[in-house]
């Protein structure tokens with residue numbers, strides 16, 4: 001008999017964030033439409049995690065596919081160093097129109113981690129250009145996740161993912177999301193800090209951990225007072241996930257640098273953007289070529305990605321995607337509400353279109369590796385209707401904006417059942 005797809009996969013593929021000694025059987029997906037994935041075994045699962053927090057409007061959305069197709073036929077790819085094209089310029093114009101001030105230039109790359117690398121490099125090198133190269137420290141939040149490249153790892157929480165790389169990672173001070181902690185760190189590090197990077201409102205990989213809108217305002221005020229850059233990583237929170245277009249909008253603040261990826265193209269094409277203030281862009285302008293920002297990727301500003309992003313923004317405006325996601329969040333939360341009374345449950349929370357149930361843990365290990373997470377992961381994997389993937393002891397959902405009220409109910413009740421079936425740790 002011919003080998004199955006998972007069997008062939010096992011011979012040749014190495015998957016991200018996968019312990020192959022334990023997880024031997026990836027789910028084979030053969031198609032996707034709207035919020036539903038079609039599996040090779042003939043079953044269908046509701047994509048309640050939006051394919052790693054990316055899918056915004058649903059799979060196979062005709063407008064996005066048409067934009068992709070038309071752009072591929074017109075101009076499939078061109079380098080962005082010394083060249084330009086209509087989709088990249090139009091997208092930059094539109095992004096700057098909707099992004100909070102004082103952002104004024106768009107630097108393209110192709111994934112969230114590279115958007116973060118660009119932000120960190122541009123922020124630090126601006127200090128170098130200003131004659132302050134000793135500002136080598138970044139502040140970030142405890143539990144932070146900004147991606148897996150070296151700079152992004154450096155500003156992330158070391159445990160459990162990055163600790164073994166510590167000999168290679170630059171100096172970062174992690175603080176809890178409070179004004180006092182930020183002030184204290186800055187007082188200790190006077191004159192040595194380049195900037196503060198954070199995921200505004202929702203720290204995704206930390207387990208959908210939320211902080212207050214007030215903290216965003218505090219962060220802006222404190223960074224201003226200490227004259228350091230505020231970097232908002234809106235890779236996950238951008239494009240409506242938190243109920244507003246950008247999380248920063250809820251606080252009425254604008255960062256000096258903002259990282260976008262995932263939902264930028266509706267979540268279906270790898271494209272990222274780092275938006276920067278004019279002040280940062282201007283720091284690299286000089287008659288000397290050597291003062292340029294020496295960073296770029298083969299697929300920076302990919303024409304197809306930009307065309308799809310423009311089509312996605314059009315849908316977002318026409319449908320008011322942030323409002324849709326907010327409604328979806330409420331519907332899921334309603335179905336999930338009884339979980340609050342379960343002995344296994346520590347907290348049920350919601351922000352915009354994201355709901356999360358945090359379970360009590362039975363281990364002192366970092367949350368992501370908690371035993372309850374392992375048992376939850378197995379149960380999710382086996383769920384016949386809804387695709388969920390816990391972050392340690394936190395079960396969450398963040399579906400695309402096309403889900404119906406009924407589908408929200410299905411997600412909420414699936415989460416409830418999965419949690420109820422867990423042993424009371």
Ligand SMILES: Cc1ncc(COP(=O)(O)O)c(C=O)c1O
Nearest residue numbers: 111112113145146147204235236
């Ligand atoms: C807040 C945040 N920043 C950056 C990244 C990295 O993005 P990518 O996986 O596209 O490199 C992620 C990915 O989950 C993220 O959630």
